[in-house]
Amino acid sequence: MTVIVDTNVVIAALIKDGVVRRILVGNPGAWVMPDTCFEEIWRHRGRWNRHNVGDNELKTILDEFVEDYVFLLSSEVYNEKMSAAEKLSIDQDDAPVIALALSVENEGIWTFNTKHFKNVQSAGINLLTTEEIAKTYKPMK
Amino acid sequence: MTETQVILRIEKGILEELDRYLPTYGFKTRNEWFRTKVREFIEESKKRRMLEKLDKLTVDDITEEEIAQMVRDWRKRKAKY
Numbered sequence: 336m337t338v339i340v341d342t343n344v345v346i347a348a349l350i351k352d353g354v355v356r357r358i359l360v361g362n363p364g365a366w367v368m369p370d371t372c373f374e375e376i377w378r379h380r381g382r383w384n385r386h387n388v389g390d391n392e393l394k395t396i397l398d399e400f401v402e403d404y405v406f407l408l409s410s411e412v413y414n415e416k417m418s419a420a421e422k423l424s425i426d427q428d429d430a431p432v433i434a435l436a437l438s439v440e441n442e443g444i445w446t447f448n449t450k451h452f453k454n455v456q457s458a459g460i461n462l463l464t465t466e467e468i469a470k471t472y473k474p475m476k
Numbered sequence: 477m478t479e480t481q482v483i484l485r486i487e488k489g490i491l492e493e494l495d496r497y498l499p500t501y502g503f504k505t506r507n508e509w510f511r512t513k514v515r516e517f518i519e520e521s522k523k524r525r526m527l528e529k530l531d532k533l534t535v536d537d538i539t540e541e542e543i544a545q546m547v548r549d550w551r552k553r554k555a556k557y
Binding site for chain 1: 522523524526527529530531532533534535536537538540541543544546547548550551554
């Protein structure tokens with residue numbers, strides 16, 4: 336089964352050595368996110384650039400991360416559900432995540448921002464917290 | 477698939493013990509066990525290597541709520557432009 340990951344989950348995995356990173360890496364292929372989340376992360380790469388991680392090195396690491404661990408799905412997969420997703424979104428930037436959840440079979444959306452996603456439950460989409468995810472997907476030690 | 481033969485040396489007693497335990501884990505042969513363990517080792521090593529690479533990106537020790545706020549701030553700034 337697949338879990339849809341929100342931008343903030345992937346950001347946490349990238350900037351912090353914690354349970355989120357270890358869950359994502361420990362369970363490769365269980366995660367998908369829309370390509371827009373990745374674009375959003377890339378737009379804010381200055382955070383790493385300021386810590387002496389250049390664009391090339393960052394891109395190499397992120398490419399491997401999305402190739403083997405968190406799969407990126409393009410808008411072709413979820414475009415059809417975008418208008419339905421926008422109606423469920425509190426923040427329109429979350430719409431691609433919701434549209435993806437409406438388009439592919441999944442266990443739910445893993446986010447830190449459950450308030451912004453509260454409407455999706457009416458569409459039968461589960462909202463998953465880190466604690467809930469950790470019950471099924473064990474973090475790497 | 478090209479295969480290569482591997483010759484390993486191990487104490488006789490340990491090999492006998494291995495043979496006794498193989499069926500417990502569903503392995504029919506030493507070869508089957510060896511292949512499985514090598515694949516598991518490689519998978520695990522790939523994950524460890526990924527964690528090492530991600531270590532280079534570790535810049536903050538912040539909470540989930542702070543990360544969610546950070547993303548909200550990015551979006552607010554984007555909306556202004």
